[in-house]
Amino acid sequence: MTHPPVLPFVVAVDGPAGSGKSSVSKEVARRLGWGFLDTGAAYRALAWHVEASGVDTDDPASVISCLDSFAYRIGTDPTGYSVHVGATDVTHAIREPGISGVVSRVARVPEVRTHLIELFRAIMAAERRGGIVVEGRDITTVVAPDAPARILLTASEEVRMARRSAELVGHSAAATGAQLQARDAADSKVVDFMNAADGVVTVDSTDLDFDETVEAVLAVIRDAQVRTG
Numbered sequence: 001m002t003h004p005p006v007l008p009f010v011v012a013v014d015g016p017a018g019s020g021k022s023s024v025s026k027e028v029a030r031r032l033g034w035g036f037l038d039t040g041a042a043y044r045a046l047a048w049h050v051e052a053s054g055v056d057t058d059d060p061a062s063v064i065s066c067l068d069s070f071a072y073r074i075g076t077d078p079t080g081y082s083v084h085v086g087a088t089d090v091t092h093a094i095r096e097p098g099i100s101g102v103v104s105r106v107a108r109v110p111e112v113r114t115h116l117i118e119l120f121r122a123i124m125a126a127e128r129r130g131g132i133v134v135e136g137r138d139i140t141t142v143v144a145p146d147a148p149a150r151i152l153l154t155a156s157e158e159v160r161m162a163r164r165s166a167e168l169v170g171h172s173a174a175a176t177g178a179q180l181q182a183r184d185a186a187d188s189k190v191v192d193f194m195n196a197a198d199g200v201v202t203v204d205s206t207d208l209d210f211d212e213t214v215e216a217v218l219a220v221i222r223d224a225q226v227r228t229g
């Protein structure tokens, strides 16, 4: 007798740049023994691939022409996170300010979003751990609107800018802050990740430290597990 595949418990996390989505979601997944999917990494890796192909990131048709050759690989193990495009390990390269500065241009192209959203859903469906924490900008609303736990992780702009510039040693705090603001402004034209959609729980980490934020997210997940039996 064949059994239908057991679907993982999906935790959808959205929020603005520097709100802690990636670091907090990864730690939550690690503590639960679940998978972790950073969807922003795919948009970043595509921006990297477009630039490496010598193509203008500002030209939608050229960006679309790079999709067929975009050999993207990401694992869902929160303890062994790495991102590849073909044979190249781009895990660190995609975090560079140069990529942060152009990623919104590729992310605004509807064909890109359709392509990557399909990929994210396939990765989620293939997850063999009990659950998967998926973070991005449109996970609670577009990628996984039926997820049992949906969270908007936010923090004041001032705090997000300070956290991001503490990470980027050697870059000016003013330039880092300006880039974060510009990216949020560009991304907000495509998806709304500043306001919680119906049924989405807001976790505001402005006055929480990292561990308190992880605990707050875990509490939302526990509530959702009780609710969904």
Ligand SMILES: Nc1ncnc2c1ncn2[C@@H]1O[C@H](COP(=O)(O)OP(=O)(O)OP(=O)(O)O)[C@@H](O)[C@H]1O
Pocket: 015, 016, 017, 018, 019, 020, 021, 022, 023, 024, 040, 163, 164, 167, 205, 208, 209, 210, 211, 213
């Ligand atoms: N509650 C917190 N208290 C202190 N630092 C935090 C907190 N949450 C996250 N951080 C730190 O803030 C920085 C930004 O977090 P992270 O990269 O996870 O944000 P993000 O939302 O994924 O950003 P982006 O969308 O730009 O990739 C990291 O250095 C992270 O360790």
Ligand SMILES: Nc1ccn([C@@H]2O[C@H](COP(=O)(O)O)[C@@H](O)[C@H]2O)c(=O)n1
Pocket: 017, 039, 040, 041, 043, 044, 103, 104, 105, 107, 135, 136, 137, 138, 139, 183, 187
């Ligand atoms: N679901 C998503 C995730 C990301 N983006 C775009 O990718 C950029 C990088 O994302 P990070 O989370 O790594 O900062 C982001 O600025 C968006 O342009 C997206 O559109 N949808």
